Every structure is written in structure tokens, then in C-alpha cells.
Amino acid sequence: MARFFSSPSLVFTSAISLRAVLLVYGLVQDAYSPMKYTDIDYYVFTDAARYISRGRSPYMRDTYRYTPLLAWLIYPTTWGGRWFAFGKVLFASGDIIAGWLILLILRSSKKMPTERASKFASIWLLNPMVAQISTRGSSEGLLGVIVTALLWALLQRRIRLAGFLLGFGVHFKIYPFIYAASIVWWLDGEDREATAQAKGQPQDSLLSRFRSFCNADRVVLAVYSFLTFMVLNTIMYKFYGWPFVQNSFLHHLTRIDHRHNFSPYNILLYLSASPGTHSSLRLESLAFLPQIFLSAVAIPLTLGKKDLASTMLAQTFAFVTFNKVCTSQYFLWYLVFLPFYLPDSTLLHRPSTGLTALILWVVGQALWLQQGYQLEFLGRSTFLPGLWTASIIFFLINIWILGAIVSDVAHRDRPRNVAAVPKKVI
Amino acid sequence: MKQRITYLLREPDELRTEHLEVTGKSLIINNLKAAKEHRLTLSLSELPNEVSEVLRQCHELHIRWASQDPYTSIPPFVSRVSPGLHAFFTPRNNSKADSLCPWLKKIFHPEFKCESPRETFISLPILSERFSMSSALQYHQLLPTLSRLVSYIKSEFCSRHDSTCQEHASRLLSASYIDMDYNAISHALVINALWNEAPDGSSWHDRIERTRDDETIEVGILSNETPEEPEELKLGGFLVVVGDDDTPKATRFSFPSRHYPLPLSISTTYRTTFKRPTGLHPVMQLTLPRASLQPPSKARCSLHTYLTLPSALFIDKYAFSDALTLRSLNLAALRTVYGETDLEAPDWVIPKFGSAALFELATPSLASQSTSLSTTRGTAVKDTDIWTVEIPLHLRYLPPTSGGYTPLAVPWPVVFWACTADEGTRMVVNPFDRVNLGYDGLFGDRTMFYHVPPSPGNGTWTGREAEGRLVETLQVPVLDLRQAWYVEWGTVVAVVVGTAWVCWKLWRGGRMGEGPRLREGRGGRGSSAHKSLALHGF
Numbered sequence: 001m002a003r004f005f006s007s008p009s010l011v012f013t014s015a016i017s018l019r020a021v022l023l024v025y026g027l028v029q030d031a032y033s034p035m036k037y038t039d040i041d042y043y044v045f046t047d048a049a050r051y052i053s054r055g056r057s058p059y060m061r062d063t064y065r066y067t068p069l070l071a072w073l074i075y076p077t078t079w080g081g082r083w084f085a086f087g088k089v090l091f092a093s094g095d096i097i098a099g100w101l102i103l104l105i106l107r108s109s110k111k112m113p114t115e116r117a118s119k120f121a122s123i124w125l126l127n128p129m130v131a132q133i134s135t136r137g138s139s140e141g142l143l144g145v146i147v148t149a150l151l152w153a154l155l156q157r158r159i160r161l162a163g164f165l166l167g168f169g170v171h172f173k174i175y176p177f178i179y180a181a182s183i184v185w186w187l188d189g190e191d192r193e194a195t196a197q198a199k200g201q202p203q204d205s206l207l208s209r210f211r212s213f214c215n216a217d218r219v220v221l222a223v224y225s226f227l228t229f230m231v232l233n234t235i236m237y238k239f240y241g242w243p244f245v246q247n248s249f250l251h252h253l254t255r256i257d258h259r260h261n262f263s264p265y266n267i268l269l270y271l272s273a274s275p276g277t278h279s280s281l282r283l284e285s286l287a288f289l290p291q292i293f294l295s296a297v298a299i300p301l302t303l304g305k306k307d308l309a310s311t312m313l314a315q316t317f318a319f320v321t322f323n324k325v326c327t328s329q330y331f332l333w334y335l336v337f338l339p340f341y342l343p344d345s346t347l348l349h350r351p352s353t354g355l356t357a358l359i360l361w362v363v364g365q366a367l368w369l370q371q372g373y374q375l376e377f378l379g380r381s382t383f384l385p386g387l388w389t390a391s392i393i394f395f396l397i398n399i400w401i402l403g404a405i406v407s408d409v410a411h412r413d414r415p416r417n418v419a420a421v422p423k424k425v426i
Numbered sequence: 427m428k429q430r431i432t433y434l435l436r437e438p439d440e441l442r443t444e445h446l447e448v449t450g451k452s453l454i455i456n457n458l459k460a461a462k463e464h465r466l467t468l469s470l471s472e473l474p475n476e477v478s479e480v481l482r483q484c485h486e487l488h489i490r491w492a493s494q495d496p497y498t499s500i501p502p503f504v505s506r507v508s509p510g511l512h513a514f515f516t517p518r519n520n521s522k523a524d525s526l527c528p529w530l531k532k533i534f535h536p537e538f539k540c541e542s543p544r545e546t547f548i549s550l551p552i553l554s555e556r557f558s559m560s561s562a563l564q565y566h567q568l569l570p571t572l573s574r575l576v577s578y579i580k581s582e583f584c585s586r587h588d589s590t591c592q593e594h595a596s597r598l599l600s601a602s603y604i605d606m607d608y609n610a611i612s613h614a615l616v617i618n619a620l621w622n623e624a625p626d627g628s629s630w631h632d633r634i635e636r637t638r639d640d641e642t643i644e645v646g647i648l649s650n651e652t653p654e655e656p657e658e659l660k661l662g663g664f665l666v667v668v669g670d671d672d673t674p675k676a677t678r679f680s681f682p683s684r685h686y687p688l689p690l691s692i693s694t695t696y697r698t699t700f701k702r703p704t705g706l707h708p709v710m711q712l713t714l715p716r717a718s719l720q721p722p723s724k725a726r727c728s729l730h731t732y733l734t735l736p737s738a739l740f741i742d743k744y745a746f747s748d749a750l751t752l753r754s755l756n757l758a759a760l761r762t763v764y765g766e767t768d769l770e771a772p773d774w775v776i777p778k779f780g781s782a783a784l785f786e787l788a789t790p791s792l793a794s795q796s797t798s799l800s801t802t803r804g805t806a807v808k809d810t811d812i813w814t815v816e817i818p819l820h821l822r823y824l825p826p827t828s829g830g831y832t833p834l835a836v837p838w839p840v841v842f843w844a845c846t847a848d849e850g851t852r853m854v855v856n857p858f859d860r861v862n863l864g865y866d867g868l869f870g871d872r873t874m875f876y877h878v879p880p881s882p883g884n885g886t887w888t889g890r891e892a893e894g895r896l897v898e899t900l901q902v903p904v905l906d907l908r909q910a911w912y913v914e915w916g917t918v919v920a921v922v923v924g925t926a927w928v929c930w931k932l933w934r935g936g937r938m939g940e941g942p943r944l945r946e947g948r949g950g951r952g953s954s955a956h957k958s959l960a961l962h963g964f
Contacts, residue, residue, distance in 0.1 A: 031750075032750070033750065034748070034750045034751040034753070034754035034755075036748070036751075040744075043744060044744075047744070062744075062767070062768070062769055063769055063770065259770070259823065264917055264920055264921060264924075265917060265921075267905065267913050267917070268913055268914060268917045270823065270826070270905055271826060271905060271910055271913050271914070272914075273772070273774075274772070274774055274823075274825040274826055274905075275774045275825055287921075290921055290922075290924075290925040293925070294925060294928055294929075298928075298929060298932055299928075299932065302932045302933075302935075303932070318928065321924075322921070322924075322925075375705075375706065375903055376705055376706050376707070377703065377705040377706075377707075378703045378705060379703045379704050379705040379706065379901065379902075379903050380903060381830030381831055381903035381904060381905075381906055382903070383830070383903070383904070383905040383906065384830075384905060384906050384909040384910065384913065385909060388913060388916070388917075392916065392917070392920045395920055395921075395924060396920065396923075396924065399923075399924040399927055399928060400927075402928055403927050403928055403930075403931040404931075406928060406931045406932050406935060407931040407932075407934065407935040408935075409935070410931070410932060410934075410935020411935050
């Protein structure tokens with residue numbers, strides 16, 4: 001085992017083989033069975049790409065809720081034949097690159113020996129769930145590569161690149177906007193603050209405090225991310241008009257489909273959205289408050305300066321846990337940060353805690369899935385109490401895990417090596 | 427007013443002179459076992475103001491109502507629509523047609539989902555702008571009985587003492603189907619009712635009388651004869667123009683037809699069921715005897731089914747593009763689906779009544795040809811006497827109820843062979859032609875339809891009891907309102923407790939985390955105060 005992990009090439013060969021085998025298996029199953037291996041979303045993407053190839057809007061395809069860039073990225077799928085799998089190969093390659101970046105970050109920024117780094121990178125690289133999701137043709141793997149690249153760029157102090165990736169990520173899937181808070185907080189340039197203090201300038205003046213807050217890194221990041229985000233939006237809007245704004249942004253904020261999912265709000269939303277039921281307080285309209293407060297304010301401000309990668313994990317975990325819609329693909333969003341947090345975590349150092357967390361997380365989902373199966377396939381009305389209870393239990397399990405993560409990260413000392421990394425931008 | 431009454435005898439030899447009595451201004455029908463079609467043509471001026479106002483907003487309006495009780499059809503009355511009320515409608519130029527929905531609700535059912543044609547009706551796909559013969563908009567609602575229409579006619583058309591009129595209206599309650607057709611060119615409303623047999627299975631005793639000199643009443647007592655041409659129907663019997671003719675006049679005529687029964691050699695029925703348990707993705711099953719699935723004509727024919735679905739159910743059109751999937755369902759293709767096809771929305775935000783879809787079905791010969799090339803494992807199981815076609819549907823979320831389930835009635839689809847007629851066939855010369863059925867507009871004008879009759883179980887090839895209707899009922903699971911009281915506060919408590927727990931962990935961890943930093947003296951007290959200030963500030 002030790003020999004396996006000490007050679008990254010072996011790990012990567014296995015990761016690539018795993019995906020290649022799943023890819024081929026998928027092709028065979030699709031060719032010979034009416035039960036398709038390929039994810040329904042993949043047909044949505046490829047249909048959208050086909051519309052694009054005919055000079056039409058990708059939004060002609062129902063339920064295409066993504067940036068047109070995604071359809072453009074998989075343009076070769078429209079060439080027919082074996083090219084149909086191009087998108088899956090791209091998503092799986094995204095996985096591999098994300099895994100490689102994880103390894104790189106663990107080795108350089110965390111100063112981890114290769115063997116240990118490979119082990120933790122394997123949480124992503126050799127994870128069958130990750131490999132399956134991307135080879136079935138779900139685009140979440142691309143998010144993985146975008147956010148790991150963002151993290152890598154930051155730790156390398158390539159702020160312009162980071163700004164570009166942040167803007168790109170938000171354009172691609174909105175939720176990475178939460179990272180802006182932790183990144184900005186983390187880019188505090190404390191060395192300069194110290195210089196200012198040495199010069200005897202009054203620390204408490206609001207203006208000087210604001211000035212020192214707006215340091216070069218933060219300004220560069222803000223400008224680059226905002227420009228990237230807006231330039232991409234403008235281009236997409238120019239070509240695809242209002243349907244682009246509607247489907248890739250507004251839909252996610254105003255969606256009215258409440259088909260059962262893991263979210264604790266799910267049943268409440270069904271109840272409050274349906275006619276004839278009068279909710280007393282319309283509390284569901286405030287649901288974004290705890291979500292945004294924790295993931296974009298409290299967690300980044302408390303933890304951001306201590307450990308950026310683990311903060312991003314906690315942010316994402318909070319965002320997904322408190323989201324109004326939650327499906328298992330969303331779990332990939334935080335899974336990609338696990339290799340950075342886990343090495344120094346209580347979950348690993350106290351195996352009983354870690355194991356309990358893992359088991360509870362799995363059992364919570366199993367409980368929910370059992371209720372969901374009864375509803376979806378057997379037609380039993382399990383909304384209440386079954387599904388609701390299961391989603392609340394799963395929520396509380398996630399809260400407990402999130403609590404463990406944040407208190408873990410909060411206890412950490414601020415890493416010294418961050419300031420020591422040479423600044424390449426400024 | 428014009429009336430045309432046609433009796434169609436199932437047994438031609440049964441017609442004897444004692445069945446008919448022509449006396450001066452009336453015709454008496456005695457003890458006649460037959461199907462009956464009664465056609466009334468009314469000009470706008472003969473209609474109540476309310477009705478003519480509605481019709482003035484229409485360019486064309488075709489109403490089709492079919493009973494949900496199965497009936498045995500007889501040529502030329504073999505065409506079918508799904509049970510319930512259908513409306514095919516084209517508004518007059520620039521007309522909002524705002525009086526149509528209130529009128530439909532008034533004469534059929536007050537609880538119809540009908541806001542306005544623009545909001546509730548669905549657009550028919552246009553095959554060809556130039557030759558379009560179908561209406562622009564389509565509408566459907568299930569309607570088990572015409573009792574409201576009957577009372578409407580009794581109060582609006584019949585005078586209080588006109589017992590004949592009252593009785594005629596009541597007879598609509600036992601009709602197999604009713605058509606109402608209006609178009610702005612003819613300015614006439616044609617009402618057409620069909621009874622496949624006399625009420626209660628008995629025979630007709632009618633006294634048909636001309637009460638006013640300006641009305642014409644034409645009566646035909648006819649039966650089917652063997653046509654000379656395969657693409658024709660032939661009828662023979664007697665015609666009487668009531669008040670003009672002293673004796674029945676023998677007649678025999680043939681005409682090309684759009685609608686045919688299945689040839690006797692492959693005569694069969696189909697049954698519609700849902701695979702149990704239905705869950706949230708009900709699978710509609712059509713079952714037919716395998717041996718009967720032969721093309722009914724030498725022309726190019728293919729078997730089809732046409733579904734009319736309420737908005738609570740929808741078809742995912744993207745699920746029918748894969749050849750393997752289609753084959754496993756015994757489908758050839760989804761030809762078209764139109765109307766409300768949103769794949770996500772709950773039912774309460776859907777303004778349209780629903781959707782309609784046309785599928786081409788695979789037939790055993792076709793399937794065995796294609797499966798012989800690949801594995802035969804999948805078909806071996808199905809290789810029995812019954813051919814099962816499956817159509818996967820999906821349920822929308824329905825509003826919560828007290829009890830957790832909502833019954834949803836789904837009309838049976840219609841099943842027919844569509845065959846291409848020879849060039850030059852002129853269907854319009856058919857005195858019994860019937861168009862605007864929804865599916866006919868999806869085919870070319872020269873298409874012939876061979877109808878497979880539905881049978882809820884009294885067919886010879888199944889052991890099920892001879893009962894049932896042409897409507898299936900699903901129990902849809904919904905949120906149970908009786909238990910909903912704790913959802914709101916329960917969720918809020920969970921979220922508040924969850925948020926508080928994470929905040930506590932952050933706050934406590936943050937304070938303890940400051941420890942080493944303070945000891946190091948790096949950043950100092952100022953920085954720590956700064957941080958907690960920032961935290962509390964939010």
C-alpha cells in the first residue's frame with residue numbers, strides 16, 4: 001500500500017483506469033440496455049450543444065440551466081458517433097486535473113510528503129462516487145477543477161489568475177461567490193499593516209483602516225473576478241439574450257419545482273408554495289439568511305485567515321446543508337476540499353469521531369432514500385412524517401459534522417508559510 | 427332548423443315494414459334495434475343570444491364529447507375520441523373570446539379548469555400553414571355526464587310545455603358521443619348526437635313530426651352493405667323526408683370514408699391499465715392480442731395511439747429518442763407531443779389544461795424483425811399472446827390534501843391504424859364525415875383511420891369481468907395536511923438550532939484559537955478586537 005501511494009504515477013494510472021473502465025462500461029450499457037448509464041443531464045447538455053451547432057440557442061432545450069459555455073465546451077459531441085462521449089471524457093479529465101492540483105497543493109503549501117499527499121488526494125481521485133458522477137456525464141467535475149485551481153492560484157499568489165477563476169466559477173455555477181468573502185479576508189497583507197504600525201500612523205482611523213483593507217491583492221482580485229464575471233455575462237447576454245439570464249441565474253433563485261430532495265426546507269417549500277395553505281409567517285422566504293450568513297459571512301470571517309482551504313470546505317458544507325435544494329451531486333462541491341482539511345482534523349485523529357461522522361452521514365442519506373423510494377416508486381405518501389423527518393435528521397447530522405469542522409479549523413493557528421510564499425503578482 | 431336522423435341497423439335482415447309508419451306530417455319508428463345519429467342544424471338567429479354571442483367570437487368551434495362508458499361502434503360512426511369534453515377552437519380575428527370559458531363552465535361543468543382560451547387551451551402543431559384544416563387551439567376536460575347540458579337545453583331551448591323537446595334533451599344523457607360544430611363561414615351550429623343503441627339496450631320507439639313548414643327532417647333507416655371498393659363504405663335502406671314523402675324511398679349509396687372499423691379477420695379491442703404500483707412515474711399500458719396486429723389495408727399503415735392528458739401528468743419527450751428504450755416499450759416513435767410539457771413545474775402553476783401526444787406503436791412483426799438482429803432475451807418473456815405497449819408518464823406535485831392522496835382520473839387514449847389513402851379520394855363527399863378529433867389534423871388529408879375499439883375487459887381474449895369505464899384512476903401521493911401543523915415550526919426550530927450550534931462552535935473556537943496568536947504577540951490585541959468587531963458587526 002505504501003508503495004502504491006508513494007508513486008503518484010501509480011495513483012494517477014489507477015484514477016485514469018477507473019474512469020476509463022467506467023466510461024467503456026457506460027458505453028456498453030447504453031448500447032445494449034434501455035436502462036442508461038448516462039446521466040439525464042448529459043442528454044440535456046448534448047442536446048443544447050446540438051442546438052448551438054445549428055446556430056440556435058442552447059436554451060431551446062428544456063431544463064438547460066447552465067451557461068452556454070458548457071454547451072460550447074462539449075461542442076465535439078455534436079460530431080456524432082464516438083464523439084458523443086467527448087463531454088464525459090472532458091468531465092473525467094477535469095476530475096483528474098483537480099486531483100493533480102490537490103496533490104500539488106498538499107505537497108507545496110501543506111509541505112506534505114508525496115506518499116501522504118497521494119493518500120489524501122486519493123479521497124478525490126480514487127473515489128468511485130466522483131468517478132461515477134463524471135463518467136455518467138455530470139458537469140460537477142468541472143466545478144471541482146475550477147475551485148481547486150482557484151485555491152492553487154491563491155496559494156501561489158497568482159492573484160490575477162485567481163480573480164479570473166473566481167469570476168469564471170461564479171459565472172459557471174453561482175455558488176463559488178461565497179469564496180469571495182474568505183479569499184478577500186485571507187488576502188490581508190498583514191506585513192503591510194505591520195509596516196504602517198511601525199510608522200506610527202493611527203491604527204484606529206476609519207480611513208486608514210479602510211485603506212489598509214483595500215490592499216493591492218484584494219483590489220486585483222476584485223477587479224479581475226468582477227471583470228471576468230461581467231465580460232462573460234455580457235458576451236452570453238449579447239448572444240443568447242434574456243433566456244441566458246433567466247435560466248442560468250434567475251431560475252436558481254426563483255425555482256418553484258419542489259420535487260423531493262435532501263434539503264431541510266423541502267417539505268416546507270412544498271407546503272407554502274401550494275395553493276390553499278396559508279403559511280403564517282412566510283418564513284421560507286428568509287431561508288437564504290442563515291445560509292448566506294454562515295457560508296458567506298460568519299465562517300469566512302472567523303476562519304478565513306487560519307486555513308483557506310478548510311474554510312472553503314466549511315463554507316461549501318454550510319451552503320449545501322442550508323440550501324433550499326440539495327441533491328447528492330452537490331456533495332461533490334465540498335468533497336473536493338476534504339483532502340486539505342482531513343490531514344489535521346479531529347475526524348482523522350480521533351477515528352471514533354470520524355467514523356461516527358461518516359456512518360451518520362451515510363445512514364442519514366439511507367434513511368431519506370428509503371422514504372424517497374417509497375414515495376417515488378411505491379406511491380406511498382411519505383412526505384409526512386417520513387421524508388420530512390429524514391431530511392431534518394440528515395440536516396442535523398450535517399450540522400454536527402459542520403460544527404466539528406469549524407471548531408477544528410477555528411482552533412488552528414494561522415499558517416506561517418502563507419506570507420512567506422513569494423508574491424508573483426505585485 | 428334542419429334535422430337529419432339516421433338509424434343504422436346492425437342486422438340488415440331485421441328491417442320489416444311494421445317498423446316504419448309514414449303518416450302525413452310524421453314518421454313513426456316502432457321497435458327498431460339500431461344505432462341512431464341525430465343531427466340538428468341551427469342558424470345563429472335560431473339560437474339564444476348567449477350562445478350566438480359566444481359563437482360570434484369564434485372563427486370555428488368544434489366540441490366533441492364522448493362517454494366514458496364503452497360502446498360498440500358501427501360504420502360509418504366508428505371514429506372515436508378519448509372520453510370527456512374536447513373543444514377545438516380558432517378565435518375570430520383579434521377576438522379574445524372571453525365568453526367561451528364561462529359558457530363552457532355553464533353548460534358542462536362549473537369546475538372546469540378554464541380561464542380563457544389563450545391561457546387554458548393548447549396550440550395544435552401546424553403541419554402546413556396553407557392546407558391547415560385543423561383548429562388553432564385544443565381543450566379537454568373529463569366529464570362523466572351531460573346532465574348540466576341537458577338542463578341548460580331544457581331551460582334555454584325548450585318551452586316549458588314542450589314535452590317532446592324536454593324528452594329529446596333528456597335522451598342526450600344516454601348518448602355515446604355528441605359533436606357541436608360551428609364555423610364563421612356557414613354561420614350555422616350543427617349539433618350531432620350518436621346513440622350506439624336505444625337507451626337501456628332496448629329498441630327505438632320514435633315519433634318524428636314536422637311542426638313547422640320551414641323545417642326539414644330527413645330520416646334514413648340504413649344498414650351496411652359490402653362495398654365494391656376497399657376504401658369505401660356502402661349503405662342501403664330507406665329514406666324519408668318527413669312531411670313530403672308518403673312512403674319510404676329505397677336507397678343504396680357508397681362513399682369514400684376517413685374512418686373505418688377493423689376488418690373482421692383482425693377485429694380486436696385494446697385495454698388500458700397502469701402498471702402497479704404507479705408511484706410518481708406511472709406507466710400506461712396498452713394491451714392487444716398479438717395475433718390481431720396486422721395492417722388492416724394494403725396501403726402503408728402504422729398503428730398509433732393518441733393521448734389526451736390532464737396537466738397533473740406529463741410526457742418527457744426526451745425520453746423517447748433512444749431506439750433501445752423505444753423497443754423495450756414496444757413503441758416505434760413519439761410523433762408529437764404538445765401543450766403543457768414543462769418537466770418540473772408543480773400542477774398548481776400550470777395554466778393549461780394539459781397536453782396531447784401521438785405515438786406510433788411497434789407491432790410484433792416489426793419488433794421481431796429488429797430484435798432478430800440482436801439479443802432475443804428481452805422479447806422471449808413477452809412472447810405470449812398479448813402485446814403490451816408501455817408509455818412512461820410523470821406526475822406533477824399536486825396540492826396537499828387532508829389524507830395524503832388525491833385521486834386523478836386519466837382518460838383512455840384512442841388507438842387506430844393510420845393508412846395512406848389512394849390519390850384522388852375525396853373524403854368530403856361523405857355525408858357522415860367527421861373531422862377535428864385532435865389526431866386527424868396531425869395526419870395528411872388523405873389518411874384513413876382504422877379504429878381499434880377500447881374494451882375495459884369484456885373482450886373475448888381476457889378473463890376480466892365485463893365492467894369498467896374508459897377512465898383510469900390513479901392515487902397520487904401528496905402532502906398530508908393533517909400532519910402539516912409541525913412542518914413550519916419544526917423546520918424553523920431545526921434551522922435555528924443548527925445555525926446557533928455552528929455559530930457557537932465558531933465563536934468558541936475563534937476565542938480559543940486566538941490563544942496562541944496572543945501569546946506570540948503577532949498581530950496583537952488590536953487585531954483580535956478588530957476581528958471580533960467585524961464578526962459582531964454582521
